[in-house]
Amino acid sequence: MGTFIGHAYPGLFLLSYGLYQAVVVSKAVIFSDSFLYPSSPPRNKGRWARLWKISYGGLLKTLAGSGLLVYEISCMKRGLILMNRELPLRVMYAKEWQHVTMYILLTLNGCVEVVSKNLLPQHCVPLEEGTLVLTFYVLLLLLVSHVQDSAGVELQVHSVLILVVLLLMLVLTVQLWVPDTFQLSVIETFLFQIMGFWLVQAGFILYKPGTGYPGQDDDLIDIMFVTTFFCWHVMIDALCLLGIYGVSSSWHCCYLPSWKLTGSREAPCYTTTVGPLYKLLREGDQSESD
Template sequence: MGGFQGHLFPGLSIFFYGLYHARLISKALICNRPVQYPPHRPWSQGRWARLRQIHYVGLVKILSSFILVAQELHSVQGQFVLISKIFHQRSFIYDKQWQHLTFYATFFLSGCVDVVSQNVLPQRAPALEQGAQALSMFLILTLMVSHVEDAEGVELYSHILFIQVLFLLLLVGIAELWAPNSLRFWAMKALLYMIAGSWMIQIGFMLFKPISGHKWMDDDKNDILFVTTFFCWHVISLAMLMIWIYGFSFWWYHYFADAQIR
C-alpha cells in the first residue's frame, strides 16, 4: 500500500480480523462446539432485541473499506482518473492507487456477503461467506504479485514474505470450502490473518518510519537478512499470542462465566 498510513490501517484491519478468528477458535475448543456461528435466529421481542442479534463482522468490514478508500483518495495529488488524455495520448495512470482501491473493494464485497448471510437470509450460509473470503484472497494475491514488479531490496523481500502468507491464506480458504468446521483450518486462518496484518504494519515501519531512525538499505545484505529474521519473530510472537488468547479464554469461560451463572 502507499505510504506509512497505507500500510498501517489495512494492517490493523487484517490483524484485528485475525484476533477475532482467534477468539472464535478458542471459544469453540473450550465449549466443544462447531466453530461456525449458530444459525440465524428469528427476531425476539423488545426494543433492543434486534440490535443484540445483529452480527457486526460484515458491517465492520464495510466500514473499514470505506475508511481505507477515503484515506487512499485523500493521499492522491491532483484529479483521480483512470486514463490521462494529455497531448492526445491515452495512458493509464495512478496504477498503484487503483490496485489499492481494488484491494479495499475485496473487503467491501466480503463484508456485503457476510451481512447478507448473517443478517438477511433466514438461515446463515457459511459456504457463501467462506467462498467470498477465498475469492478475496485470490484477488489480493493476484494484485500483490504485480504490485512488487518495480520493488527491490528490502521492499521486495518484505513483500515476498507477505505474498507467501497470502498464498497460505488462499490455500486454507479453499480447503475450508470442503471442511468448514475444521478447527485446524480455523486456527491456521486466525494465525495467518494476524501474521499478514502485523507484517503489513512492519513493512510500513521498515520502509517509511524505521524505529531506529536509520533507513533500511537495499544494498546492505545484513538489512535484507534481518527482514526474514523479523518475519520469523512475528510468526513466533503471534503463535504465542494465540496460546495466550486460548489460556485467557479458558480462564474466562471456566471461572468468571461460571461464577456469574452461580
C-alpha cells in the same frame, strides 16, 4: 497504500479481525462448539435483542474497507484518474488502482457477510466462504503485480507478505470442501494475525525505521534481517494466540460456566455438524421415553 498509514491502517484492521477470530475460535474450542454456528449466551428479549445477532466481523470489514477506500481517493491531488487526457493515452496511478480494488473487495466481502448472517432467511456459509476465497485470489494476483518495480528491502518485505497471503488462500480454499474444521480455523486465525502484524511492521520498516535510517537495498544484512524479523513475528503471534486461548478459557470457566448448557443456536442450513444444544435436547427426549 505507499505510505506509512497505507500499510499501518490495513494492518491494524487485519490484526483486529484476527484477534476477534481468535476469541471466537477459542470459545468454540473450549465448548466443543461449531465454528460456523457458534452458540450464544441467553439475552433478554427486547428492543436491543437483534443487536447481539449483528455480524460484527462483516461490519468491521465493511467499515474498514470503506474508510480505506475514502482515504486512498483523498490522497490523490487530482482525484483518481484512470487515463490521462493527452496523447498517447496512458493509464494513470496503476498502484493506486490496485489499492482501490483491494479495498472494494474487502467492502464487498463485509457486505456479503452481513447480508448472509442478518438479512437472508438462513445463514449461507458457502456464499461467505466463496466470496472470501475469491477476495484472496484477487489479492494474491494484485500483490504479485504490485512488487514488479520493487527491490531490496521493500521486495523482501512484500515477498513474505505474499507468502502469508498464499498460505491463507490455500487454507480458505480447503475450507470450501472441509468446513467447520478445528485445525483449519486455527491456522486461518493465525495467518490473519501474522498478516496484520506484518503489515504494521512493514510500515515502520519502510517509512519509519527505528534507527531513523531506511534499510539499504544493496545491503544483504538488511535484507536477511527482514526475514529474521518476520520469523520473530510468527513466534510472537503464536504466543499471542495461545495467550488469548488461555485467557478465554479462564474467563469462561470462572465467570460464564453455564454458556454451554444455556446457549442458543441458529438453525444451520448448509452444514451437518450437530451442535451441543441439539445433543442435549436429544438426550432429554430419550430419557423421557425411557
